[in-house]
Amino acid sequence: MLQLTNIDAGYGGFQALFDVSMKVDAGEAVAVLGANGAGKTTLLRVISGLLPASGGAMTMDGVSLRAIAPHRIVEAGIAHVPESRRLFPRLSVESNLKMGAFIPEARKRFGERLDYVYGLFPSLKERRRQLAGTMSGGEQQMCAIARALMSGPKLVLLDEPSMGLAPVVVAQVFELVRRIRAEGYTVLIVEQNVAQVLKIADRAYLLEVGRIKASGSAAELLASDEVRKAYMGI
Amino acid sequence: MDCQLDIFFLEAVLNGILLAGLLALLALGLNLVFGVIDVVWICYAELVMVGMYGIHYSHKAGAPFLLAAFIGILLIAAAGALLHYLVIRPVLDSAPINQLLVTGGVLFFLQAAATMAFGVEFRNIGIRLGSANVLDMSFAWSRILTFAVALAGMLALWLFLTRTYMGTAIRAISQDRQIMPLMGVDQRKVYLVTSAIGGGLAGLAAALMVLQYDIYPQIGLQFGPLIFMICVLGGLGNMIGGFVAAFVISQFIAIGGSCFATEWGYAIAFLFFMVMIFVRPQGLFAAKS
Numbered sequence: 415m416l417q418l419t420n421i422d423a424g425y426g427g428f429q430a431l432f433d434v435s436m437k438v439d440a441g442e443a444v445a446v447l448g449a450n451g452a453g454k455t456t457l458l459r460v461i462s463g464l465l466p467a468s469g470g471a472m473t474m475d476g477v478s479l480r481a482i483a484p485h486r487i488v489e490a491g492i493a494h495v496p497e498s499r500r501l502f503p504r505l506s507v508e509s510n511l512k513m514g515a516f517i518p519e520a521r522k523r524f525g526e527r528l529d530y531v532y533g534l535f536p537s538l539k540e541r542r543r544q545l546a547g548t549m550s551g552g553e554q555q556m557c558a559i560a561r562a563l564m565s566g567p568k569l570v571l572l573d574e575p576s577m578g579l580a581p582v583v584v585a586q587v588f589e590l591v592r593r594i595r596a597e598g599y600t601v602l603i604v605e606q607n608v609a610q611v612l613k614i615a616d617r618a619y620l621l622e623v624g625r626i627k628a629s630g631s632a633a634e635l636l637a638s639d640e641v642r643k644a645y646m647g648i
Numbered sequence: 649m650d651c652q653l654d655i656f657f658l659e660a661v662l663n664g665i666l667l668a669g670l671l672a673l674l675a676l677g678l679n680l681v682f683g684v685i686d687v688v689w690i691c692y693a694e695l696v697m698v699g700m701y702g703i704h705y706s707h708k709a710g711a712p713f714l715l716a717a718f719i720g721i722l723l724i725a726a727a728g729a730l731l732h733y734l735v736i737r738p739v740l741d742s743a744p745i746n747q748l749l750v751t752g753g754v755l756f757f758l759q760a761a762a763t764m765a766f767g768v769e770f771r772n773i774g775i776r777l778g779s780a781n782v783l784d785m786s787f788a789w790s791r792i793l794t795f796a797v798a799l800a801g802m803l804a805l806w807l808f809l810t811r812t813y814m815g816t817a818i819r820a821i822s823q824d825r826q827i828m829p830l831m832g833v834d835q836r837k838v839y840l841v842t843s844a845i846g847g848g849l850a851g852l853a854a855a856l857m858v859l860q861y862d863i864y865p866q867i868g869l870q871f872g873p874l875i876f877m878i879c880v881l882g883g884l885g886n887m888i889g890g891f892v893a894a895f896v897i898s899q900f901i902a903i904g905g906s907c908f909a910t911e912w913g914y915a916i917a918f919l920f921f922m923v924m925i926f927v928r929p930q931g932l933f934a935a936k937s
Contacts, residue, residue, distance in 0.1 A: 462829075462830055463829055464826070464827075464829060464830065483834070484829035485828070485829040485831075485832050485833055485834045485835075486832070487829070488830065488831070488832035489832060493830075494830045496827055496830065500824055500827045502819075502820045502823040502824055503823060504819075504823055505816070505819060505820055505823065509810075509816050509819070509820075512813065512816050513816055513817065513820050513831045513833075514831060515813075516813055516817060516831045516832045516833055517832035520832075521813060565831075565832065
C-alpha cells in the first residue's frame, strides 16, 4: 500500500532522515520505534506532505506522493493524526470533524461518516457542541482520531497518541487504536511507549538518528536485545 | 449647545446606533482579513471609496441602483482578491511593518488614482429616501436602511462561517495554520476567498454609504482611522469585539456631536481610544492570549 524508497528529508541545512526505505501493506499495523529526535515525527510529516522529501521515492497504491501537492495527499487515502493532537481548540467537536471531511469525496458522505465515527466513539456524540480545546487529553485524542477517520482514509498515521496522557488514559488510547485496526484501517504508528505499541503492531521499524536500524515482526523486535536494552530498560 | 436628557439626546443615541451598524460592517471586513491572513489592510477604506465611485458611475450609466450596488460589491470583491494576489501574497512572510507599509502604499496609490480619474469634486448619487419622523425625532431612511442591511450582511457572513466547509476552514485556519494541509485544505485558496469576502463587505458598505455621503477621493481618510480604531479596540481579528466596539465608538461620536460639535465627538472617541490602549492594549475583549 505505502512504499518508501531511499527517502531523505530535513529542515534547512539539517538532515533528519537518511535513505529510509519501508513499506506498509494493506491491513497491517506497523510501528516505528525510536528515541526522541530519531526522526519518527519527521517520517510521518514527510509521508503526509507537511515536509517535502529531498530525495527518494514514495508511493501510495502506486501513485507517487512526491508529485502531488500536500493538501491532495489526504485524497490519496492517507490521514495523519499529528503529534499532540492539534485539534482546532475554539471549534466545536463537530466542526473539527467537519474539517476532517473537507475533501470533496468525504463531503458527499459527511452524514454517513459522522454517524459512523459517533457509533465508534459515542462519547464524542454527547460532546459534539463542546469546544474541542475544553476536553480532556484522552477525549481530545479520540476526537483527533475521529477527525482523521472522517476523510475516509485507507491508511491512518498516528504520531505519539499516548504522549502527555495519564497512564490510565494511555491504556484507553491504545484500546482506541486496537478498535480502528479492527475496523479494517491500515495503521502506521509512531510511539515511545514501546512495550504497549508492540502489543498491537504486526511489524515494526527501529529508527536511530534518521536511519532504519532494524526491522521485523513485533515479536522479533520485542525479543531483540537492541530494543530491550535501549527502549525498555531491561 | 447644551446637554440635556431630552428627546434630542435620545435622537442622538438612536442615530448613534444606526451609525454603529455601518461602522460594524466596515470593521468586520478588516477583522475577517486580519483574523485569517494576519495582515492589516490599511487601505480598506480606500477600497470602499473605489466601490462608491464604481456604484456612482454604474448608476449614472443607467444601471438601476440595486444592479449598480451589486456591480460595486462584485467589483470590490474582485479588487480584494487582486490585492491579496498581487500585493499581500509576496509579503506574507515579511515583517508586519513591511506589510503595513505596502498596504499603506496602496492607500495613497488609490487616492491619487481616484483624484486623477474622477477629480476632487464631491459627487452625489442623487437618491433621496427622505426621513422617518417619530415624535420630535427625525431619522434618515438611508441610515435605517443601512443599519438593517449591514446587520443582514453580518448575519449572512455568520451563517457562511458556521454552516459551510469553506467558512469552517476560515475559522479554523487562524487556530492552526500548519496542519491545514492534513485536512486537505489549500491555504492559498482560503486566503484568496477570505480576501474576496473582505472586499465584498467593503463593496456592500460602499453601496450603503453612497446613499448617505458625498463621494470624494479622500473619503477614506474620514473612515479609515475610525475603522482601524474600532478593530483595535475590539481586539484585532476579533469579529464580535469589533461589533461591540463599533457601538461604543459611535455613541461617543453621536452623543459628543449632539452635546458639543461633531468634531468634539471624534476627538472624545479618539481620546477614549488612547486611554484604552494604555489600560487594555489587547482590546476590550481579549481574543487570543
